[in-house]
Amino acid sequence: MCTKCGCSTGSTAQQQASGAAVAHHDAHPHHEHPHHHHEADERRVLEVHQSLLAKNEHQAWHNRERFQQKKIRVFNVLSSPGAGKTALLERTLADLGGTQRIGVIVGDLATDNDARRLRRPGVQVVQVSTGTVCHLEAAMVARACEQLDLNALDLLFIENVGNLVCPAAYDLGEEQRVVLLSVTEGEDKPLKYPTIFHNADVVLISKSDLASAVEFARATALANIHRMAPRARILEVSARTGAGLTAWYDLLTPRAVHV
Amino acid sequence: MHEVSLLESALELARAEATRQGARRIHRLTLRIGAMAGVVPEALSFAFEVVTQGTLAEGATLEVIDVPLQCVCELCAHAFSPPVYPCECPRCGHPRARVAQGRELELASLEVS
Ligand SMILES: Nc1nc2c(ncn2[C@@H]2O[C@H](COP(=O)(O)OP(=O)(O)O)[C@@H](O)[C@H]2O)c(=O)[nH]1
Ligand SMILES: [Mg+2]
Numbered sequence: 586m587c588t589k590c591g592c593s594t595g596s597t598a599q600q601q602a603s604g605a606a607v608a609h610h611d612a613h614p615h616h617e618h619p620h621h622h623h624e625a626d627e628r629r630v631l632e633v634h635q636s637l638l639a640k641n642e643h644q645a646w647h648n649r650e651r652f653q654q655k656k657i658r659v660f661n662v663l664s665s666p667g668a669g670k671t672a673l674l675e676r677t678l679a680d681l682g683g684t685q686r687i688g689v690i691v692g693d694l695a696t697d698n699d700a701r702r703l704r705r706p707g708v709q710v711v712q713v714s715t716g717t718v719c720h721l722e723a724a725m726v727a728r729a730c731e732q733l734d735l736n737a738l739d740l741l742f743i744e745n746v747g748n749l750v751c752p753a754a755y756d757l758g759e760e761q762r763v764v765l766l767s768v769t770e771g772e773d774k775p776l777k778y779p780t781i782f783h784n785a786d787v788v789l790i791s792k793s794d795l796a797s798a799v800e801f802a803r804a805t806a807l808a809n810i811h812r813m814a815p816r817a818r819i820l821e822v823s824a825r826t827g828a829g830l831t832a833w834y835d836l837l838t839p840r841a842v843h844v
Numbered sequence: 845m846h847e848v849s850l851l852e853s854a855l856e857l858a859r860a861e862a863t864r865q866g867a868r869r870i871h872r873l874t875l876r877i878g879a880m881a882g883v884v885p886e887a888l889s890f891a892f893e894v895v896t897q898g899t900l901a902e903g904a905t906l907e908v909i910d911v912p913l914q915c916v917c918e919l920c921a922h923a924f925s926p927p928v929y930p931c932e933c934p935r936c937g938h939p940r941a942r943v944a945q946g947r948e949l950e951l952a953s954l955e956v957s
């Protein structure tokens with residue numbers, strides 16, 4: 586089925602890495618039962634050494650391949666609940682919807698409120714209910730893509746489940762990982778969630794219009810983000826006032842002109 | 845909890861390997877978990893019982909080997925093990941270090957019969 590990487594099903598990870606059985610003899614010395622060297626209930630250790638994320642990474646690889654073929658730029662958008670992911674995307678759709686063909690995959694535990702906020706003419710929106718699962722996985726994105734016309738997209742946003750821990754481990758096949766930190770959350774958050782910040786390509790300091798009201802310690806926040814995510818682009822934005830969004834739009838569509 | 849998803853993956857890998865090797869029961873799963881993997885070990889052991897129920901690993905022991913964080917300085921190549929990320933080089937003070945070890949999320953071995 587999968588000709589690119591040689592996998593048989595498109596879902597099972599490479600399994601050749603598994604090692605040979607190693608007999609575990611210390612409990613039963615050999616000479617006690619020389620004729621039944623491998624009794625059915627003899628305990629033995631199997632060396633495996635396989636990543637728990639191998640299957641997801643394999644699917645993410647396929648997603649990425651597909652997005653690149655279709656020339657779609659894909660952004661995995663992550664944050665705590667309420668940091669402003671949906672608001673940022675609403676504003677982005679309003680501002681860029683006229684010039685870019687945009688799709689959104691929205692992950693949510695139970696409701697479809699966010700999907701309803703994002704739905705508008707000309708924008709393809711797919712809602713993924715994750716139920717009790719606190720993050721999106723590459724396979725969920727692949728299934729959501731079956732409901733999208735990928736040939737008619739320039740940009741695809743994936744609003745992940747609001748959570749700074751679990752989604753960090755799951756590559757979805759995105760081109761860039763965008764992490765939002767709102768000014769109301771506290772400057773030390775990057776230090777508390779190293780994994781998600783470490784893997785960020787872009788960090789957006791959101792709700793910048795509220796910075797002075799909450800006495801946001803800007804310099805400390807910037808220093809903390811820079812320490813945890815040394816390679817990330819850092820932008821300060823407000824979905825409410827539009828401040829800083831030009832730089833965000835430049836990042837989304839580097840070839841387009843927004844001056 | 846993504847601990848449940850991770851353990852389901854572990855069990856899927858374990859079941860495939862055990863079956864391939866002709867084993868009928870799994871008595872122990874040994875995982876290697878990096879300090880920066882974003883996993884809470886206590887949450888793992890709690891989820892383990894739920895996930896293994898009614899499987900060939902029911903009643904098995906979960907063993908977790910903690911893999912400490914190890915960084916390598918991008919400037920002077922000094923290797924060191926800070927207690928937590930970020931890794932500032934203790935030798936030259938450079939703030940950027942590559943994480944060489946500590947992201948592991950791996951099924952290391954099984955004990956079967
Ligand atoms: N003042 C202000 N409020 C914002 C901004 N962005 C989002 N919010 C508010 O923050 C709350 C949560 O935003 P939402 O987009 O739903 O966050 P999400 O859970 O990350 O998707 C809502 O009440 C938004 O109106 C902003 O830039 N400025
Ligand atoms: Mg939202």
Ligand SMILES: [Zn+2]
Nearest residue numbers: 917920933936
């Ligand atoms: Zn150094």
